[in-house]
Amino acid sequence: MAGVVWLASYPKSGNTWVRLLLANLLSGKNQAVDINQIAVNACNIVNRLHVEELTLIDTNLLSKEETYPLRPLLADFIAEQAAAENKDVFVKLHDAYFRLHDGTPLTGKTAARALYFVRDPRDVAVSLSFHCGFSIDTAIDRLLSADTRMGGKLGTERGQLPQPLLDWSNHVRSWTRQNDVPIHVCRYEDLRADTAEVFSRILGFLQIGASQETVEQAVSFADFTELQQQEAEKGFRERQAISTAPFFRSGRVCEWVDALTPEQAAAIVAAHGEVMAEFGYL
Amino acid sequence: MTQELPGYLVCGLSVGTALPLPGMLRFIPVTSSPDVKICRATVPESLDGADYVGPTWTVAGQRFLLNLPGIARMLVADGREISVQPAPGVKESDVVPFVLSTGFAAILHQRGVLALHAATVAWKGRAIGLCGPTGTGKSTLAAALCRSGGSFVGDDIAAVRFDKAGVPMVVPDGRQHRLWADAVDHLGLGQLQGAAVRERMQKFHVTPSGYEAGGEPRPTPLAVVLLLRTREPIEPPAPPKITRLDLTDAAPLLREEVFRGVLAQRMARDAELFGQIATLLGGTRVFLLERTLGLEQLPATVAAVTKLMEMPA
Structure with a gap:
């Protein structure tokens, strides 16, 4: 089944890593894919310049609300193209599964499948604070606020359209409880614990045939040490200028135990305990 | 009798417009047969005989349709005419920046400039x-x-x-x-x-x-x-x-x-x-x-x- 596959997650939940696993698997090469040229059939539908090229509309002239109705049009356009060309197109997304006033999903109606990655929000808080160069308390505020958005910055070649995230629990629920797009949910922690097995299950969902050997090769090419080494040598284009650490920083599971104060951890559990329990984090 | 419209000069073309164009440098004397005419009109949602359909726009020969969701629809035809239909409640002046950018791009491409x-x-x-x-x-x-x-x-x-x-x-x-x-x-x-x-x-x-x-x-x-x-x-x-x-x-x-x-x-x-x-x-x-x-x-x-x-x- 060809078409658009959403790679959806709250930020810092393993999305880029899975793209690298897919890129290494699909490259068919005997060496690791360059992290700055993730040549998996991909399409960025939030970059302002790319959106302007596709829509012929300068999105810097639009208010945040005016950009939202462009999103389903873009998503459906890309899905139709992928189906017409009979290929899978993987699109990374951080938006919540959000609906416009008329009920249209922000991500349109025609995607073939969605992979959703979920990670312990206490570890997300730690990772987010390094990635965005702000304190852990600010990161926790973002996880707790229903109004959190990514992007929205005007101008510059890296400017992105605003992307509504909602709060962490509602981000998770918005995707895992929607019935429009067949979805496969994957915990970051499981992917860390047994990458080859969990990645094989992802491939099964995507109906991508791959031998055990090729899966293991992709896993080793996208190994954290390899990614860190590549980033140390030549940088990573998806790292933000404001980050206070490399993009591929630690990847550790349960880092929050050392990095959060008991009060900080408790604040996250108080707000998100129900969904955390649902995914085995409590 | 041709209706006379206020005019401007855009990329060397005289433009008669039913929409005021804030941000333009200079009025030119009112002209009865401008190179390009901008008017308010009902604009179709799609075009017959499309050569290409993008996410927000359609090309059909010398016609170009742009859909600005929630803002306006715009039809540009034959390098001569831009028809604009603002969405309900949207001010004309809020549509003009798109007319002057993508609208005129279509005019210039239709004219081979x-x-x-x-x-x-x-x-x-x-x-x-x-x-x-x-x-x-x-x-x-x-x-x-x-x-x-x-x-x-x-x-x-x-x-x-x-x-x-x-x-x-x-x-x-x-x-x-x-x-x-x-x-x-x-x-x-x-x-x-x-x-x-x-x-x-x-x-x-x-x-x-x-x-x-x-x-x-x-x-x-x-x-x-x-x-x-x-x-x-x-x-x-x-x-x-x-x-x-x-x-x-x-x-x-x-x-x-x-x-x-x-x-x-x-x-x-x-x-x-x-x-x-x-x-x-x-x-x-x-x-x-x-x-x-x-x-x-x-x-x-x-x-x-x-x-x-x-x-x-």
Whole structure:
């Protein structure tokens, strides 16, 4: 089944890593894919310049609300193209599964499948604070606020359209409880614990045939040490200028135990305990 | 009897318009048969006989339909007419920026004109085109060059026409500067600031300095094109770097700077543009200008550009 596959997650939940696993698997090469040229059939539908090229509309002239109705049009356009060309197109997304006033999903109606990655929000808080160069308390505020958005910055070649995230629990629920797009949910922690097995299950969902050997090769090419080494040598284009650490920083599971104060951890559990329990984090 | 409309000059075309066009430099005498007419009309949701259907737009021969969801629909036909239907409750003035950009891009492509996405400034009678994607500081650099002795030609669309001797002339787009509030402050242009480009937006129309004193933009030989490239910010910022491009490098890069170049491609203009760019390169030198973004870096960039323009061709 060809078409658009959403790679959806709250930020810092393993999305880029899975793209690298897919890129290494699909490259068919005997060496690791360059992290700055993730040549998996991909399409960025939030970059302002790319959106302007596709829509012929300068999105810097639009208010945040005016950009939202462009999103389903873009998503459906890309899905139709992928189906017409009979290929899978993987699109990374951080938006919540959000609906416009008329009920249209922000991500349109025609995607073939969605992979959703979920990670312990206490570890997300730690990772987010390094990635965005702000304190852990600010990161926790973002996880707790229903109004959190990514992007929205005007101008510059890296400017992105605003992307509504909602709060962490509602981000998770918005995707895992929607019935429009067949979805496969994957915990970051499981992917860390047994990458080859969990990645094989992802491939099964995507109906991508791959031998055990090729899966293991992709896993080793996208190994954290390899990614860190590549980033140390030549940088990573998806790292933000404001980050206070490399993009591929630690990847550790349960880092929050050392990095959060008991009060900080408790604040996250108080707000998100129900969904955390649902995914085995409590 | 033809209805008479207020008029403007845009990229060398006389324009009669039922919509006021804020941010344009100058009224021209009312004309009864303008080159281009802008009117309010009911615009269809789709076009028959489509050659290409994009996410928000359709090309069907010499007709172009643009859907701005929640804002307006616009139909551009035969290089002569732009019909606009604002969405309910949307002010005409909030639609105008799209008419002047994508609407006029369609007009120029339908007329077979070479149009670059560039701000243009004249320096001692020779024009510099500052090309680059949206948001890379074209307008701000143009305004800064005008503060340092340049004279304003155009803000966003550099339509190129070749005179009888084959000299590429850039024709003013008829607009004022459009600058973000911080650039207006930085350049000390507050006195010349006009209305916001769209309601509630921090980007403003700004009359070019020297305009009131008779500095009317006029067609100017396009001597130099600078392709703006953004450097990664490092400390301390690297100085601006200007590199001459040879013809084989310049030609494909200039094609990327054609305003709404994807539309041109879908209108099957590639071969025609290839020829026009080749002709342009007969009279215009092309350089890469790599610089760090940011208002504090502007003086160094202005100095580098003026030094280039002072050098003999």
